[in-house]
Every structure is written in C-alpha cells, then in structure tokens.
Amino acid sequence: MEQSIGALIAASAGKYGDKTALVVGDKQWTFRQIDRLSSQVAQSLEQHGVTSGAVVSIYSPNCAQWVIAYYGILKCGGVVNPLNLMLTAPEAAYAIEDCNAVAVFGQIEKLTALQQSLADNERILISFGNSAPGIKCFEEFVSGEPSAAYPVASIEPEHASTIGYTSGTTGKPKGAVLSHRAILLNTAMTSIFHVRTEADTVVSALPCSHVYGNIVMNSAMAYGMTLVLHPAFNEESILRSIEKYRATLFEGVPTMYMYLLNSPHLDRYDLSSLTRCTIGGQTMPLAKMEQVEARFGAPLIELWGMTELGGLGTTHCAYGPRKLGSIGIPLPFLQARIAQPDSSDITLPPGMVGELLIKGPVTMTGYYHRPEATAETVDAAGWLHSGDLAYMDEDGFIFLVDRLKDMIITGGYNIYPAELERVLCEHPSVAMAAVVGIPDDIKGELAKAFIVAVEGSSSTPEEILTFCRERLAAYKLPREVEFVSDLPKTSSGKIMRRALREQALSISRAAG
Secondary structure: OOOOOHHHHHHHHHHHOOOEEEEEOOEEEEHHHHHHHHHHHHHHHHHOOOOOOOEEEEEOOOOHHHHHHHHHHHHOOOEEEEOOOOOOHHHHHHHHHHOOOOEEEEOHHHHHHHHOOOOOOOOEEEEOOOOEOOEEEHHHHOOOOOOOOOOOOOOOOOOEEEEEEOOOOOOOOOEEEEEHHHHHHHHHHHHHHHOOOOOOEEEEOOOOOOHHHHHHHHHHHHOOOEEEEOOOOOHHHHHHHHHHOOOOEEEEOHHHHHHHHOOOOHHHOOOOOOOEEEEOOOOOOHHHHHHHHHHHOOOEEEEEEEHHHOEEEEEOOOOOOOOOOOOEEEOOOOEEEEEEOOEEEEEOOOOOOEEEEEEOOOOOOEEOOOHHHHHHHEOOOOOEEEEEEEEEOOOOOEEEEEEHHHOEEEOOEEEOHHHHHHHHOOOOOEEEEEEEEEEEOOOEEEEEEEEEEOOOOOOOHHHHHHHHHOOOOHHHOOOEEEEOOOOOEOOOOOEOHHHHHHHHHHHHHHHO
C-alpha cells in the first residue's frame, strides 16, 4: 500500500504509463498525463502559498479537472474538502469557512455565486472553465512543468487527507476528518473484494465528491482500470458508454438501476461485456435487484458505506458466497456488530434488529473541531454508530432494515419504510417507491407512499393498496398513496425522504 493518496497516481503512471485512465465525453487522459497534470496543480498550489495541512475545497460536477485537482491537492500535502454539488452557495460557504479552506477549485457558476456568500475574498478561487474577476482559470493555473518531485515526502499515512461534510439533515453539517491510511485501506480492500484490475473498464456517474464515487475513482486510478466518468446520470448515455467501451463494471445507486430498468432504450444496447455491477447508497427491493441481474446479465454486488468511513464498510466478495438483499460482510481489518439501540454495549444475537456498529482503521479520526459530536458518533471503545438498523444472520451476512431516524412508529408498532418499498416495487406498475411517516393525532404516525409508475402502465391507489394488503400486516399498510412523476434525490442519487416528508406535511397543512 502506498504512503499517501497522491502516491497512487504517481505509482500507477509508472506501472500503466500511456494506458487510458480516464474518459470524460469525447476526451481521454492517460495515467501519465493525470500524474503530470496533478503534479502541476501541486506545484502551483505551493507557489500560491498553500502549505502542507492546508484545506482546499472542490465544488464542481464530475470532470477530468476534478480528478486532477484532487490528486494535486493531496500531492502537495493539502487536505481535500469535496463539496456536494447540490449545496447552495451559502451552504458551501459554511463548509469552506468551517474547515478554513484556503482555496477552492470549481465550476465557474458555482464560484461566482460563492463569492457573494464568503465572508472574505482572501481565498484562491480556481475555475475549471473561464476566468472572472477574482477567479483564476484552471488551464493557466497548471501551466509549467513541475520542477520538484510530487507527492512531497513529508506526508504520513496518519495525516489528514479529507474533510467530508455530512448532509446536515439535523443541525449544521459536520466535517468528518479521514486519514490517508483510511482512504488507501478502503480503496485496497474494496478492490480486493471486487477483483478490480487493469483488465476492467468502469462506467460511473457517481459524484467524485461522494464517498462511493470517490472509492470508484481511487480504485480505478490505483489498479489500472479505465474510468468512463459521466458528469451526471442519464440512462441512454450510460447504456451507450457500457456498449461503446465494452465496460466490465457499472456502479450506481438504486435509483439509477430503476431508471435503467424503466428506460425504453435498455434493449437497444449490448451489455454483454459487464461481468459485475455494484450498488449502494440505499436499500433496493429484492424484486428489482433480481430484474437487474436478469436484464444486465451480471451479478449485482451490494455494498454499504458512510462519509465517516471514507467509503465502504461492508460488501461481498466477487468470488465468494453472496446473498442478494444483504450488504455483505465487513471489509478486512474491520469489525461489525449489531447493538441494542438504547444500550450499545449489548450485542444482539443473529436475526435481531439493532444498530449497525463498525470499528477499524478506516473510521474517521473525528468531526473537525466538534469533539462533542465525535463522542456521540464514535464511542469510547472505538465503535462508530452508523444510525442504520440492521440484523446479522448465522453466517455473518448483514441485512439493512432502514435508517433509525426513518423508522415510523404507528400505534406503538415499528414500521420500516424500506420493507414497504420492497413490497410496493414488486407490483408490475411500480418503477420506484418511497415511504415516509406523516403525523396522525391518534396513532402518532402513518405511512404514506410516493410512487413513480412504470412508463406506459396505469394503476390506481386502490389497486396498489389491495396488492399491499395481501403481503403486509394491517398496521404496516400505507394509509395514503400518491403517484408522482419523479422522486427528489441527492447528488449521488439517494431518494430524499426528508423532502418527501416536508412535501406531505405542506399538503396536509394546506388541506387542514
């Protein structure tokens, strides 16, 4: 394993040279080119006064410059702050100021808006497009050949590499600090489990700023894969890339696969080159996963991770036993257990639902300047509390049930939205479903289902409820069903239940 993340691309340039490392649109970059360009970024940052340990943010959609800037920041000993593209300028400014970032790389539109939200204009702003007053152009910023060796020799594995901000669904977002060792180990163990090699070509539209997309990027750069990177998810563009580049691996979140299954273009493309696909970010109904495997002709490897882990915590071995519907087993060097939610020192036996806890060298060192929040998430024994409800079977495979905060309590009974979503998605007219809790004066909460219909199908809420009555206990039944054209999603493609809850509440208030 390398000493630092920046050394990954330097080592790969030596191994794979002029092999294509990255494809974005109609342009390609070799390993040698990415190594050279990222060293130019490192040198320019140093020349602009960025010292080892300084934080540099990236605020942009996927592009080649994102990848190059990422490795350049790390090569000079800097710490990367990858910002969610969906953040508004004030939200991004909060994270930038909270972690004391000294420079920001990004899309020109994002940086222009950011200028109005930052408390001062002392930070270096570098645009991946045109320059503007107070904003430098990336192409000019990286001009000139590196006159020194990069990465710099002073970087140690335990040094901070990344400050990744949580979504901030309650209170202000928190910056999870991750070491070089955490990202390197996560990259290596994920690649071993999935057998990622230089023979692979991977297609991905996962944001590089998200931990899932970041591991996809790092594993491709570290092990000689060709990464076909999309700025955003589009069904036909993804299918075209898989066919054109004879991709062996596609990686995505459940909504991406559901869109692909529902696409009228699916049967027009040859996907026979795929040898495996990965899926993470949220649970996916078993019926839909079975459809993916049947239509794509490749195994669907589930995985689970967190910002606070810098990537994966659990997954399946490509060559080992696999249980569809399970997030697999812990990565090597990690431990996992299911704890009683109200008393985490009690480990629950197989089959019992509790909170998933993870321990090992990939966990964050803490939240940036937030010791109290760190203590709430990582206990004194080093166990990271995921906030996910899960159970473990007799073989050690872990099955997610739902987010602890998303659980619906109706009349004293616990309802897990993911269970209802799995049943709803078994209906032939349902392409996607999301379930949230809505307030009820008598029972506390009731379940409401939001459904995106399969293209060309027609079903009524009554038909959906009749289908559910045959498969769910009476207390679990959704009390409302609403058909929608789409579901709100995060930049990584996760369904935003919080937004749906707010939508349901506003409708309820308007009706009341």
